[in-house]
Amino acid sequence: MRNYILYGLGAAAALLIARDINVIAGLPREASQGAIFKIIFFHVPMAMTAMLCSFVALIGSVMFLLTKNFKYDALAVSVTEVGLAFLAANLVTGSIWGRVIWGIWWAWDARLTSALVCWLLYAGYLALRNAIEEPTQRATFAAVFSIFAFIDVPIVIFSIKWWRTQHPAPVFWGGGSIPGAWAAVAGWNWLAMVLLGTVLIAIRLRQEDSQREIDSLRRMAHAL
Amino acid sequence: MQFLRQVLVITAKDLRAEIRTKEAVNSSLAFAVVILLLFSFAFDAFEDTAKEMAGGLLWIVFAFSGTLILNRSFARELPNDCLDALISAPLSGAALFLGKALGNFVLVLAVELISLPVFGIFSNVHWTQQFWQLMLVLVLGTWAMTVVGTIFSALTVNIRLREVMLPMLTYPILVPALMAAMQLTMGLVLGKPIGPDTVMWLKMLIGFDVMYTAASVLLVETVLVG
Numbered sequence: 001m002r003n004y005i006l007y008g009l010g011a012a013a014a015l016l017i018a019r020d021i022n023v024i025a026g027l028p029r030e031a032s033q034g035a036i037f038k039i040i041f042f043h044v045p046m047a048m049t050a051m052l053c054s055f056v057a058l059i060g061s062v063m064f065l066l067t068k069n070f071k072y073d074a075l076a077v078s079v080t081e082v083g084l085a086f087l088a089a090n091l092v093t094g095s096i097w098g099r100v101i102w103g104i105w106w107a108w109d110a111r112l113t114s115a116l117v118c119w120l121l122y123a124g125y126l127a128l129r130n131a132i133e134e135p136t137q138r139a140t141f142a143a144v145f146s147i148f149a150f151i152d153v154p155i156v157i158f159s160i161k162w163w164r165t166q167h168p169a170p171v172f173w174g175g176g177s178i179p180g181a182w183a184a185v186a187g188w189n190w191l192a193m194v195l196l197g198t199v200l201i202a203i204r205l206r207q208e209d210s211q212r213e214i215d216s217l218r219r220m221a222h223a224l
Numbered sequence: 225m226q227f228l229r230q231v232l233v234i235t236a237k238d239l240r241a242e243i244r245t246k247e248a249v250n251s252s253l254a255f256a257v258v259i260l261l262l263f264s265f266a267f268d269a270f271e272d273t274a275k276e277m278a279g280g281l282l283w284i285v286f287a288f289s290g291t292l293i294l295n296r297s298f299a300r301e302l303p304n305d306c307l308d309a310l311i312s313a314p315l316s317g318a319a320l321f322l323g324k325a326l327g328n329f330v331l332v333l334a335v336e337l338i339s340l341p342v343f344g345i346f347s348n349v350h351w352t353q354q355f356w357q358l359m360l361v362l363v364l365g366t367w368a369m370t371v372v373g374t375i376f377s378a379l380t381v382n383i384r385l386r387e388v389m390l391p392m393l394t395y396p397i398l399v400p401a402l403m404a405a406m407q408l409t410m411g412l413v414l415g416k417p418i419g420p421d422t423v424m425w426l427k428m429l430i431g432f433d434v435m436y437t438a439a440s441v442l443l444v445e446t447v448l449v450g
Contacts, residue, residue: 065446120396127392131383141379144443145393148375151439152397159400159428163407 006202013195020189027185036100039093045190046090047115049197053083054122058150061143073139074208076146077129078201084122086197091115114160121149121156135215230315234323235330241300242331248296249331256289256339260346270348278347279410283402285339287369290332291391294373297328298381307381317445325374325440333366353415361412364429365405368436372397375440378447404429 020041030037060076063069094112099105106112125145132138242248263281267274301307310320344351351358373394380389395402404425411422418426 117396117399124393124396128379128383128389131380131385131389133384137382140446141383144379144447145376147443148372148397148436148439151435152400155400155428155432155435159403162424162428163403 006199009195009202010199013192013199016188016192016195020185020192023185023188027182033101036097039097041186041189042193043090043093043097044186045193046086046093048190049193050083050087050090050118052194053079053086053197054118054150054153057083057122057146061146061150064139064143065147068136070135070139070212073143074205074212075201076143077126078204078208080122080125080146081204082197082200084119084126085200086193087115087119087122091119110157110160110163113163114157117156117160118153121152125149135212227316227319230319231323231326234310234315234320235326238297238324238327239330242327248293248300249335252289252292252331252335253338255292256285256335257342259285259288260339260343264346275347275349275414276410278343278349279408279413280406281347282340282343282409282413283365283406285343286332286336286366287395287398287402289335289339290366290369290373291394293331293335294328294370294377294394295387295390297324297374297377299377299386302381311448317448318441320448321374321378321440321444324378325370328374329367329370332370333362336362336366349413350415351413354412354417357418358409358412361405361408361426361429364426364433365401365409367433368401368405368429369394369398371433371436371440372401375444375447378444401429401432404432 024038024041027038029035056079057076060072060079064072064076091112094115095105098107098112125142128145129138129142132141263285267277267281298307301310311317313320340351343349373390376390376393376397380386380393383389407425408418408422408429412418
């Protein structure tokens, strides 16, 4: 049954992404930026998905510390990995846009810098996990670090905002303006990204399950 | 009161051990001077642009050399199973953590206070013009470094690649605190006092200190005992 749900979700995500690409291709070019503007329909939903992932990772980490149930640890690591991938894609799409519009691949602007710092924080989480062998210790320490990292995210964002801002004012909420129909396209693509993320997380969760099973079998074999 | 005494006992123990061996402080101090020397190759100390950057560079020196002390903080308890003895001793994890953090704070601050005049000479900067404000920033920035560094030192003490993991985990977390300290210090070493345009950095530094001290005290029991 779980298999079918997973296939169904995967198919829905693929269909929705295909539909969104089709819609985005059909949109008129933006007046001042041209075709490159359309990258925003992937750029922003990916950032939002990554933020959602970091929040779910926090919930998973806190729940693990409270219950010591390894399911939550598996959730935290799966969500963090997938979120990190989305954030990386967000950085890359932003960089491509910057090259066309600003003429440079990277600017030490508020949003770019805070996204990079967040990426480094959660990359550190995965590196920490890799360095610990014992499962309980790994899960506990990783959960503690995840909480520390999550506390840091808003402080990083605000501090770097004070430091400098070059990024265009967000067109969806505050500052910029965007036609309602275009916002709907971005909303649909966010749904597509969340669906895609959910499927990836579900696959990753399964790998964690099998990994635990293999570990316990190996321990049993050693005991015999 | 009991709690405070326990904290101070741990701090005194750590400082006594360090004063007898001087291993962490000596290596940290030597490292700080080496980095200052390397900076002088990278930037011409007699140019105004280099002087404007000097305050920022200073915190890079502090962050790098501080890590050497923080790395040793819990690692020094590993031989003879001292860490297990400390954890099973009749004192709370919070007292153990705060005691260690305080000890590290004194050591890191000592290294910073010795490297400051060296920095002043090497970079040709009259850093004493805003002495007390600079000391305030130094204390707040160093506490941010030591509180995060101490909890992660406890986190990484038993794992592979300990020496590599600690800076990799602490520096990204410390980004806001280091940024605030750098922004404040850059003005202060040039003689500009903290004004309305920079006071927000001071507030942020205090906020960072409070938040991470609270989070560390809450989570240290989990890290030490599991």
